[in-house]
Amino acid sequence: MNNLNWYFPKTIKEATDLITKEKVLFHAGGTALLPRNLDKINGFINLSDLPLHYFKKENDTVEFGSMNTYANIVSKIYEIDSENILLKSLQTSADTPLRNRITIGGSIAFAPPWSDIIGALIVLDAKILLSGENNGDFPIEKFLQNPKLKQNSLVTGIKFNLSNWKSFSYRNIRTKKDMPAFHIVAMLKIENEIIQDSKIIITGTVNRFDKIIEVENYLKNRKIDDIEFSQIEKLVDVKFTGKRFSDPEYSQKLVGIELGRGIKKLVRNL
Amino acid sequence: MKGTFIINGQSKTMDFNSDERLVISLRNNGYTEVKNGCLEGECGACMILLDDMPVHSCQIFTASVQNKNITTIKGIGDLHLPHIIQESFVEAGAVQCGFCSPGFIIATYALLKKNPNPTENEIKQAIDGNLCRCTGYVKIIDAIKNASKLIQKERVHS
Numbered sequence: 043m044n045n046l047n048w049y050f051p052k053t054i055k056e057a058t059d060l061i062t063k064e065k066v067l068f069h070a071g072g073t074a075l076l077p078r079n080l081d082k083i084n085g086f087i088n089l090s091d092l093p094l095h096y097f098k099k100e101n102d103t104v105e106f107g108s109m110n111t112y113a114n115i116v117s118k119i120y121e122i123d124s125e126n127i128l129l130k131s132l133q134t135s136a137d138t139p140l141r142n143r144i145t146i147g148g149s150i151a152f153a154p155p156w157s158d159i160i161g162a163l164i165v166l167d168a169k170i171l172l173s174g175e176n177n178g179d180f181p182i183e184k185f186l187q188n189p190k191l192k193q194n195s196l197v198t199g200i201k202f203n204l205s206n207w208k209s210f211s212y213r214n215i216r217t218k219k220d221m222p223a224f225h226i227v228a229m230l231k232i233e234n235e236i237i238q239d240s241k242i243i244i245t246g247t248v249n250r251f252d253k254i255i256e257v258e259n260y261l262k263n264r265k266i267d268d269i270e271f272s273q274i275e276k277l278v279d280v281k282f283t284g285k286r287f288s289d290p291e292y293s294q295k296l297v298g299i300e301l302g303r304g305i306k307k308l309v310r311n312l
Numbered sequence: 313m314k315g316t317f318i319i320n321g322q323s324k325t326m327d328f329n330s331d332e333r334l335v336i337s338l339r340n341n342g343y344t345e346v347k348n349g350c351l352e353g354e355c356g357a358c359m360i361l362l363d364d365m366p367v368h369s370c371q372i373f374t375a376s377v378q379n380k381n382i383t384t385i386k387g388i389g390d391l392h393l394p395h396i397i398q399e400s401f402v403e404a405g406a407v408q409c410g411f412c413s414p415g416f417i418i419a420t421y422a423l424l425k426k427n428p429n430p431t432e433n434e435i436k437q438a439i440d441g442n443l444c445r446c447t448g449y450v451k452i453i454d455a456i457k458n459a460s461k462l463i464q465k466e467r468v469h470s
């Protein structure tokens with residue numbers, strides 16, 4: 043048994059003051075905290091009473107408070123943009139009861155290799171809203187690459203623009219219960235049967251996430267009818283480690299095939 | 313620690329350790345209808361409703377949900393006054409060893425409350441957090457479809 047202190051702040055200021063105490067952690071959904079070695083910490087700052095369950099839409103800009111769960115995001119985005127990549131990425135993530143607990147803030151701060159939210163937020167160019175030692179809006183990539191931004195800071199929300207680009211999401215799982223070995227997200231801007239632009243991210247790789255720039259370049263200004271899907275497969279060069287969810291070599295082979303398949307389905311409206 | 317919870321509509325004070333999981337606290341306080349399965353958020357045997365949402369109670373620190381509404385399967389119906397869903401599970405033979413049944417019934421209750429006429433795919437998605445290792449899922453899905461019909465019929469009559 044560990045003796046943990048529980049704090050229940052009512053304001054963001056209270057929460058960010060508390061995080062400067064020694065060895066305390068924010069508690070959002072708690073799904074990543076339960077298996078932790080709790081004897082190394084003194085307590086939790088429970089975020090559930092903070093005003094971070096909000097959702098705002100102004101013109102094409104959408105903002106979610108960080109205490110929204112995966113289930114909240116899915117139901118709210120479904121109402122405004124049923125083709126949104128975030129919706130596609132999260133609607134079958136984990137399982138129904140877990141989607142009712144896993145929050146945006148905890149998932150961005152923890153950002154595990156199996157995360158289903160990170161890829162979608164990167165292709166959407168999402169901004170992470172922070173309070174505390176670091177204050178302001180930060181591009182998600184910058185946030186993920188700079189661990190100092192997390193220090194004594196609370197993720198209060200995310201912000202992104204809705205987009206009319208076509209998109210697909212592919213989670214590589216063996217059984218429905220698995221966490222994904224990798225997750226591919228892609229957004230394509232198609233006009234007059236030509237790919238004007240694209241954004242492709244694979245998460246779960248050695249680098250946590252990789253931009254597939256070779257494929258983006260290959261697709262740029264290419265007519266749909268001129269795309270060689272077998273070529274896409276050859277252009278994907280990402281590495282995987284651990285064998286927890288899949289064999290790394292197998293994933294490496296499969297990821298290109300699945301990206302090719304996904305793009306084919308997307309451009310042919312299958 | 314001591315904390316108050318609303319369990320099956322009644323205020324209840326429980327003693328618990330500061331790092332205790334909700335499934336353990338509930339069982340220690342007599343709510344043994346909440347089954348302790350995998351403790352990893354995989355099997356769904358410990359499922360409860362937390363403010364009307366199905367969740368795995370093994371994935372929740374008890375301290376974090378003080379003053380919240382918790383519903384166990386006994387809050388839905390019991391031997392003396394079973395809920396239509398519980399009757400449908402018995403009727404369809406969707407129960408074998410019974411260990412997973414409370415979780416499945418909780419998941420079904422949450423689904424039918426939101427969507428009384430679900431498609432088969434919606435049913436499958438709603439029970440994606442529950443595992444059954446005896447019957448397989450065919451009879452469980454039959455039971456849910458039947459419960460959905462009965463609930464709709466009841467609505468028409470009332």
Ligand SMILES: Cc1cc2nc3c(=O)[nH]c(=O)nc-3n(C[C@H](O)[C@H](O)[C@H](O)COP(=O)(O)OP(=O)(O)OC[C@H]3O[C@@H](n4cnc5c(N)ncnc54)[C@H](O)[C@@H]3O)c2cc1C
Nearest residue numbers: 068070071072073074075136145147148149151157158197
């Ligand atoms: C069985 C299981 C299967 C899962 N499968 C998947 C899956 O397939 N796909 C997927 O995407 N996820 C999955 N998850 C969820 C994922 O592994 C993490 O547990 C989850 O993203 C953490 O979110 P949380 O809200 O529970 O955060 P918490 O567990 O509360 O916190 C996680 C970390 O973030 C910090 N933190 C929390 N909130 C904030 C904040 N607002 N600001 C700053 N720091 C904060 C905490 O201090 C902690 O260090 C699964 C989890 C489980 C248990």
